[in-house]
Amino acid sequence: MEKTYQPSAIESKWYGFWESNGFFKASGDVTKPAYCIVIPPPNVTGTLHMGHAFQDTIMDVLIRYHRMKGDNTLWQPGTDHAGIATQMVVERQLNQQGLTRHDLGRNKFVEKIWEWKEQSGGAIMQQLRRMGASADWSRERFTMDEGLSEAVKKTFVDLYDQGLIYRGKRLVNWDPVLKTAVSDIEVESLEEQGSLWHLRYPIAGTDEVMIVATTRPETMLGDTAVAVNPNDERYTHLIGKMIDLPLTGRQIPIIADDYVDQEFGTGCVKITPAHDFNDYEMGKRHNLPMINILTDDAKINDEAPEAYRGMDRFDARKRIVADFEAAGLLEKIEPHTLKIPRGDRTGQVIEPYLTDQWYVDAKTMAKPAIEAVKSGEIKFVPENWEKTYFEWMNNIQDWCISRQLWWGHQIPAWYDEEGNIYVAHDEAEARTKYNLDDRPLKQDEDVLDTWYSSALWPFTTLGWPENTEELKTFYPTSVLVTGFDIIFFWVARMIMMGKHFMQEIPFHEVYIHGLVRDQDGQKMSKSKGNVLDPIDLIDGIDLESLVKKRTSGLMQPQMAERIEKSTRKNFPEGIKAYGTDALRFTFTAQATNGRDVIFDVGRVEGYSNFCNKIWNAARFVFMNAEDKLIADNPAARSHIDHWILSRLTYVNKEVERHIEQYRFDLATQTLYDFIWNEFCDWYLELTKPILNGDFSDEAKAATRHTLMFTLDAILKMLHPFMPYITEEIWQQLVVIAPQFKQTDGLIVAEYPSMDVRNEALEADIAWLQSVLLEVRRIRAEMNIAPGKPLPVLYENASAEDQRRISENELFLLKMGRLESLVACHGDAPESAVAVVGKMRLMIPLAGLIDKEQELTRLNREISKLAPSIQQLAGKLSNEGFIAKAPEAVVAKEREKLADMENTLAELNQQLVKIQAL
Missing domain, CATH: 1.10.287 (Helix Hairpins)
Incomplete structure (x- = not known):
């Protein structure tokens, strides 16, 4: 072996070896339990971030573990077409050429996206390979590939025919830059400083006014009522009367509704059903008109008075406030902090907007999905996330699945000139299905929400609607590994779709992990300058390159300056190359149930040192075993050998138990403690008196075998967490000791299973360790040189202590560097004293230290x-x-x-x- 561990020298070598030998593929042995995970498909536009690296490390640990356990194991990979994100990437490229997508037309633009996808898309999958992800890349799927596209069409047509998909006019989140509906997860509500305008609304035929407060004065153009609480005595006499709505020439009613909080503000609420989600629900309850006053790019439309038509919404706001003031109807303006919804892609203020969209009847489809979790068919880990799931599902609204984009699954619906809808797989089928003549038909221009195709992921990636062998073998899948933030957007919808189309759950368990935060507990974001790139931690990066990477593309000089200063302070020497294994071990060591990961680069360095420890331990084992007799002879083993095998059994059972319970943190801690402390610090040292002492050849050969056997088991248990270093060492181990070679790669070797526990022997060695530690403590406290032989006296030793001294005297003398170990009675003068159980150890200090x-x-x-x-x-x-x-x-x-x-x-x-x- 090389003297020093160099991760860069081994990682690409072993990944290529695994992939080229087909080790990532399922075994195909249907007599063995099937184990399957489908990857949460990353966006085709994405690059690897800490969340991906953390999540995919957990999945890879599970996959490698079950593969070694002999299960028929499949990790199904793939990417999501990411409708909005991908369209924006290609549109920006066109804009740089002075073009827009409209210059190309829909078909040519979609061709351009496919070209981009083939050239640049999927970079994240290459980065996942760097993390050691052992997915079956030969089965990689894409949500827009031919098979999945056909499956998407089939589900849409079936749900429509079953009355579970419909088209209707409802309120949606609208991005006026993208000009499309967006989902809640694509909206960031940010706290910002704004104003609260108090407006006077005259009551028709009286001198009275009602004062309403609003943060969006422009929406008053679409008001269709003012609401008060029916129990509010201030206004009961006004209920049913009309208001002369200023600036519009319209009258609107005063209505009563329990929703109005009479303690908030003036107790009067303006109702704009077409521009506010709460108002929309109230409008439906009271059959109010719904007046949309905005165009799709957030300008005032022709439903508003002529004076405001064509104005940008914020320009109209200023004009309306000025007009209210001129008319003497502006009561006051107050500073007000509020949450502003902004599109996560464009940063623009999102508008509640009334449009025709396609919807899934989620309330109906949610019922079996709720029951699947309630009955225990699907289990959440940690269990407390079930409460979140039920809260969302019991209050579910119908799901808006249409998007006004060109990139995505175009909705399989056609319209005739009268606006009649015909849903089918293609136009020819539509004409046959609906007995149509040659009338002109036009396909719906909208595409489906990206989350729609993702909801079908567990069964479409396995070949549905064809009844493939993979589908029969691996569905339902075993576990879904994901973050809490998409329990509703993805997890719940997969359960709904799986129960509906497969009549089965899509997975048995859902493991919910936390978010990766920086060392101060802050969320990682580019604007804070605390984002870490997993590849930088693997390969290393110098300070200047790191600064350039973090500040490039930042438009604000002050932000760039702040981020540069922070980077130089926190990483004065850049980031060292730690390798993949150290990074993976760091993630799993912090993967506690559902808690956020506080990521500290210092921990990666610590686990990099752990890799070095393992490497050096392996070199010691090989140097003492190479070209020497290695024989498995239980009768010739020392009690030290039997002890390490007993401890190995304990660790083997504990690690298995922790992995099965998704306690990766406890599994890694168990391995770390055993390898560093018991194997390296104790067992390797305890073998030296045997290998170098006056022991028989049989005893030495047995100890060498135990060394190799223990190292082999350690490498196998550690492999799911640290695949590269373990494969490298194991490949050298089986050259020295071919009897340990079961397969061509550690990745497909059999996971250890041992049952040789001897707790009485473990207690004996724990006693030996306690005595040696007490001697070392006295050395350290008294500043006695490590190599100076110490005379040790002991008294008050029980029969058990005396037996243990007799059996371990050689190891006590050699490892404690003792001159002698002698029984005595009474205190020895000027001695340092330690106690082990009831036995007292005394080390006379005369001549040992300079007081x-x-x-x-x-x-x-x-x-x-x-x-x-x-x-x-x-x-x-x-x-x-x-x-x-x-x-x-x-x-x-x-x-x-x-x-x-x-x-x-x-x-x-x-x-x-x-x-x-």
Whole structure:
């Protein structure tokens, strides 16, 4: 083996080896349990971010684990066509050439998108390969590929024929730049500073006015009522009267509705059903007219008075406020903080907009989907997410599935000149199905919401509507791994569609993971400059390149300056190359049930050191085994060998249990503790007296076998988490010891299963470890040189202690670097004392330390530490710091103070001990 671990030298080699040998494909053995995960399809326009890397690492751990368990395992990959995002990418490219999509026309524009997709789309899938994702890439699907497109058409036609899809005029989120309806998940509600305008509405035939407050004065052009609470005594006498709606020449009624909060504002609410979701529901209850006053690009339309027609909505707002003031009808204007809905792609203010759209009858389809979770057919992990699911599903509204785009699945509906609708797979089928003559037909220009095709993903990717072997074998799939933010938008809809079209659930379990946040607990965003690129953590990046990457494309110089300053402060030397395995292990070590991941680069460095530890341990094992006899002889094993096999059994069972329960954090912690502490720090050291001492050839051969067997099992258990380093080491292990080679690759080797637990022996070795640790502690506290042999006396030893001393004397002397280990009675003068159980250990210190020198050293360390503690304690008692600093920063500072105080206490204890000598 190379002396040092270099991840860049092995990663591409082994990924190519796995893929070219077909190891990512399902075994096809239908006698074995089927295990399948469908990847949440990333956008074809996307690039790998920390959320993808985290999520796909979890999926890959599960896939590699089940593959090694012998299950018929399939990870089904694919990408989403991402209607809005992809159309915007290609439109921008056209704009740079001075063209628009309208210059090309629909067909040519769609051709351009397909060209872009073939050349540039799917980059994220290459990046996922860098993360070690062992998906079956030969089965990669795309939501717009031919098979999925036909499946989408079939579901639409079937649902329409069953009365579960319909076309209707309803209120939607409308992006006036994209000129399309958008889903709630594509709308970001941001808190912004605005105004609250109080307007006077004259009551017809009287001198009275009602004062209404609004944050959008322009919508008053579409008001069709003013509402009050029926129990509000201030206004009961006005219910049923009419208002002369200013600027419009119309009259609107005063209505009563329990929805109105009489304690809020003036207790009077203007109702604009065509431009507000709450008003829309009230308008339906009271059969109010719905007057749309906006065009699709958010200008005032011809439904409004002539004076405002053609004006941009915000220009119209200023004009209307001025006209109210001129008419003496502006009561007051107040500053007001409110949440403004903005499109996540365009940043423009989203308008509630009344249009004709296609809808799925979600209320009907939700019923079996609710029952699937209620009955336990589908289980959420953690379970508390079921509550969120039920809240959404029990209050579900019909799902708007049409989008006014050119890229996507064009709706399979045709219209004649009278506006009659004909739904079929194609125009020829429509004419046959509806017995049409040669009348002209025009296909609906809208496309389906991207979430619609994604809702079919678990069964269409497996070949539906054809009854393929994959569909029969792998549906329902095993588990869905996803974030909480799309439980409604994707998870719920997959359950609805799966129950409807397959009459089965799409997956048995839903594992919900948290979000990846920065080390201060902040959400990662480009504007904050705290975004980390997983590939940078794998390959490394110098400071100047990192600064350039983070600030490129930022239009605001002040933001760019802030981000550059933050980057230089947090990464003064850039980012080191840590390799994929260290990054993957970091993710899984923090994958607690449903909690957000606080990502700290320092932890990646720590697990990079763990990789080095494993590498060096393997080199030690190979150096002691290569060209030597390696024989499995249980009778010749030492009790040290039996101990590590017992501990290996415990770890094997624990890791399996944690993975099955989706506690990846506990699985990685179990592996880490065992490998670093028990295997590397203890077992490897305990084998040295055997391999280098006066033991029989049979005993040495048995210890070498145990070393190789334990390393082989460690590599197999660790492989799902750290695939590259484990494959590299295992391939060298099977060259040295061919008897361990079951297959051509560790990736398809059999997962270990052991049952050789000996808890009594484990207790014996735990005792041995305690004695050695106490000796080491005294060495450290008394500053005794590590190599200096120590005389050790012991008293009050039980029969059990004496047996353990007898069986482990060689290991105590060698590993403790002891001059002697002798029983005594009574205290030894000027000794350092330790206690193990009831047995006392005494180390006479005469001649071992220089008392005065030690006192000087301890006093010097104490004098350095005390001022630092005082300074940090003062900082944490400052209320201003506590109030302004992020919670994670405050917690870190408190932890630092506690560590310093513990160190000071230990130094003072040592001082007292040495003074007493």
